[in-house]
Amino acid sequence: VTLQSPSGPAGRAFSFVGGTDGTWRITRSSAVIGAALPEASRVDVIESMVASPPPGALWVLRGVTSNERYVTRPERQLLVARQPPLGRPEAACAALIPIRKSASWWDLTQDERREILETRSEHIKIGLRYLPAVARRLHHSRDLGEPFDFITWFEYSPEHAMRFEELVGHLRASEEWKYVDREVDVRLVRGAL
Amino acid sequence: VTLQSPSGPAGRAFSFVGGTDGTWRITRSSAVIGAALPEASRVDVIESMVASPPPGALWVLRGVTSNERYVTRPERQLLVARQPPLGRPEAACAALIPIRKSASWWDLTQDERREILETRSEHIKIGLRYLPAVARRLHHSRDLGEPFDFITWFEYSPEHAMRFEELVGHLRASEEWKYVDREVDVRLVRGAL
DSSP states (O other): OOSSSOOEEEEEEEEEEEOOOOSEEEEEEEEEESOOOOSSEEEEEEEESSOOOOOOEEEEEEEEEEOOOOOOOHHHHHHHOOOOOOOOTTTEEEEEEEEEHHHHHHHHHHHHIIIIIIIIHHHHHHHHHTTTTEEEEEEOOGTOOSSSEEEEEEEEGGGGHHHHHHHHHHHHHHHHGGGGEEEEEEEEEEEEE | OOOOOTOSSSEEEEEEEEEEESSSEEEEEEEEEEEEOOOOOOEEEEOOOOOOTTTTTSEEEEHHHHHOSSOOOOOOHHHHOOOOOOOOOOOOOOEEEEEOHHHHHTOOOOHHHHHIIITTOOOHHHHHTTTTSSEEEEOOOOGGTSSSSSEEEEOOOOGGGHHHHHHHHHHHGGGGGGGGGEEEEEEEEEEEO
């Protein structure tokens, strides 16, 4: 007998390794709420769940893409119609934003979380306004025993950098963000420079 | 740098090991939908995510308890008021029922899954009818890359055995169960006999 998928669900597991290697160079790493991440110069995005830190790693964050938890059918149709893929050549800027939500968030029921996330905070509606400028992939980490609950990876072109600041500004000002008890904001540029 | 919580989220990770050891003796193991589990005589319930199969293991199923995905506040209040704890001395019978849901289930949006699970299948309402006779703990496995999406562990006393059959019969007849594409039903009794 062997344990299944030690590297996580096939095609859905990702590891972000902060260290000295990787395609993405860190330009800024800030603790928005709570503790920062150790200082690293690059991030390597690995398409599996790494079981032990690679050589040179200063931190490792892991997550899995999963079914959506809040989006309705009409919202999904809008998202699918507008959202761009990751890896666009012109999208040379990225942001890696891991967040953790408080125990009081997780103690809310599904309907209460949806009410805060969308009815009162317009998380989905705000995100839609920045499509197709900003590409995004959400990773779930809480049930893996990771230090953050979610990791979002964003990609955008330098010309949309101010739009991206506007997007994160709107979300951080929302009622939903009162339940965020740790957030780090890592900004990156692609390439070897 | 070390990877966090290799044994899963603290207090929320569980492993069910089928083999020759453990408190619970298997009385019957049936494939309800899809492939069976290898034949074992006992199940050991371990309160962490085991990384490698213990000696004598024939199968290992792992999962984590998590926030509820569908329950509303009024439903939770009814559940909390009625649901008994695991480990009652009189609850000498257990059932370990791992299920996997189809890709078409996971492709539904949150509102569509809730509609099928409760509005049309009354999953929560049916469960409430069997409280406090049947104690239950739900474990999520899909995002761990496990072979099943959920593992439910039930405990009940021998006098409620027929009630328990009624409960699983209702659920299996529901519209929700059309989306179940693998299910195994393992029945157990506590003790060394």
